[in-house]
Amino acid sequence: MHPNQDNVVSFHPDRSLDNLPPQNIEAEEAILGGIMLDPEAMTRVSDRLVVEAFYISAHSYIYQAAVQLHATHQPTDLLSVTAWLADHNLLNRIGGRNKLATLVDRTVSAVNIDALADLVMEKYRRRQLIKVGSEIVHLGYETETELPFVLGQAEAKVFGVTQNQSDERCKVFSAQDMGIELFQKLEMGSMAGDKVGWYDVENITGGIYPSSLVVVAAESHMGKTHFMVSYAYEIMTKLGKPVLYVTPEMDKNQLNARMLARITGVDASMIQTNTQCYWEQIAQGIGQMVELPWKVYEHSSPTTAMIASAVRRAIAEFGGSIGAVFIDYLQQIPLESGGNMAFEVGKITRQIRDIAKSHKIPVFLGCQINRGNQTTADKRPNRHLLRNSGEIFEVCDQLIMLYRDAVYTKDPSDRTIELIVEKNRLYGKLGTATMLCDLSTSKFLNLAR
Numbered sequence: 001m002h003p004n005q006d007n008v009v010s011f012h013p014d015r016s017l018d019n020l021p022p023q024n025i026e027a028e029e030a031i032l033g034g035i036m037l038d039p040e041a042m043t044r045v046s047d048r049l050v051v052e053a054f055y056i057s058a059h060s061y062i063y064q065a066a067v068q069l070h071a072t073h074q075p076t077d078l079l080s081v082t083a084w085l086a087d088h089n090l091l092n093r094i095g096g097r098n099k100l101a102t103l104v105d106r107t108v109s110a111v112n113i114d115a116l117a118d119l120v121m122e123k124y125r126r127r128q129l130i131k132v133g134s135e136i137v138h139l140g141y142e143t144e145t146e147l148p149f150v151l152g153q154a155e156a157k158v159f160g161v162t163q164n165q166s167d168e169r170c171k172v173f174s175a176q177d178m179g180i181e182l183f184q185k186l187e188m189g190s191m192a193g194d195k196v197g198w199y200d201v202e203n204i205t206g207g208i209y210p211s212s213l214v215v216v217a218a219e220s221h222m223g224k225t226h227f228m229v230s231y232a233y234e235i236m237t238k239l240g241k242p243v244l245y246v247t248p249e250m251d252k253n254q255l256n257a258r259m260l261a262r263i264t265g266v267d268a269s270m271i272q273t274n275t276q277c278y279w280e281q282i283a284q285g286i287g288q289m290v291e292l293p294w295k296v297y298e299h300s301s302p303t304t305a306m307i308a309s310a311v312r313r314a315i316a317e318f319g320g321s322i323g324a325v326f327i328d329y330l331q332q333i334p335l336e337s338g339g340n341m342a343f344e345v346g347k348i349t350r351q352i353r354d355i356a357k358s359h360k361i362p363v364f365l366g367c368q369i370n371r372g373n374q375t376t377a378d379k380r381p382n383r384h385l386l387r388n389s390g391e392i393f394e395v396c397d398q399l400i401m402l403y404r405d406a407v408y409t410k411d412p413s414d415r416t417i418e419l420i421v422e423k424n425r426l427y428g429k430l431g432t433a434t435m436l437c438d439l440s441t442s443k444f445l446n447l448a449r
């Protein structure tokens, strides 16, 4: 039975949704008139104005004609546009030759065409937002779907509008534009990876690259977390870039004790158990830690949608960019039940790679591997240990495997750690770098040369 209306909180769909969607027809007409009037106009708007942005469908056909002509280096004057539309049987759909002539007659000049293009794009974005809004309303009613999934979907839809993703995805770049961009990047040195001064390993990896998925794989206890905390610290302090650390495994206070150990040089176990003795260093260290661009997302079993959401939030809170994301580690991310395990692991890895690509940020993904062949003398890991773990090896851009001999020899004086670069799609080199690591303070040091 329907509930008595007096007993429910009033809930009215917004009446303003019946209003005419945001649009500016005069601006659309002036742009099209300007394009047919001024041979340079198309160069000024083609990068910022997409065909779908026009509210009137006839206008989008006319603009499409201009885009096609411009792309093949033909003029976009009245005659050429008319001929293109006639050749493509679109002349009647746009209102005939008179419509085109009227657009030209009404236009005085194309002097403001850039601003008009921005205006039309702005109206288009608002219409997209309304569309996404109504999709989110429908999501709200999908009570059979888990709420976290629904919220993640809603957030991703809004993000799609803010980031203009739909346009980015299908963007095709011209050789001329790409040449200019490449030249500028090379000239500025921004094609090289960011380096924190870990010479030997960065000599192999080339440094840290945006949009890259770096898998940091190791057996249990090899020091994955120490490595990632230490690298995060270097990125924040040497490069001055913000870091988000996703920690399903470790409580954030334990993780921060390690970060504090790295900052102060005081053993993490002492920080936790013998606090009073080190109070001064700890207080100073916390003072430094709160100044770091450091965020931690703690959740015992975060899905990739939740991680993506945390990344978006961190980027927004850090003012639009982030230096790196660390996820500690892959096997802590829950698999969808019932599926093939290798397939599910591959899917999660691809979803994490998408986070790196869509935000153009490096993502370091910890990965636990099983012990290799225990009968051979050499216990070093290699890429084959990942072979049965979905598509981790295929999907990642770089694979760094950690190995400490001391785990097997139990020699406490051996502080070396090997960083075995088994895959390097970004820079090409493979090889092993050896560093010194002080696990008590999560500090990684170059070997003296």
Ligand SMILES: Nc1ncnc2c1ncn2[C@@H]1O[C@H](COP(=O)(O)OP(=O)(O)OP(=O)(O)O)[C@@H](O)[C@H]1O
Pocket: 218, 219, 220, 221, 222, 223, 224, 225, 226, 227, 267, 268, 269, 270, 368, 439, 440, 441
């Ligand atoms: N305060 C400390 N002093 C010295 N060694 C420590 C200290 N804390 C941890 N370790 C050592 O660090 C190693 C574990 O490092 P880490 O937690 O980074 O490993 P991991 O590869 O992430 O492994 P897991 O996934 O099992 O946690 C262990 O060998 C441990 O003995």
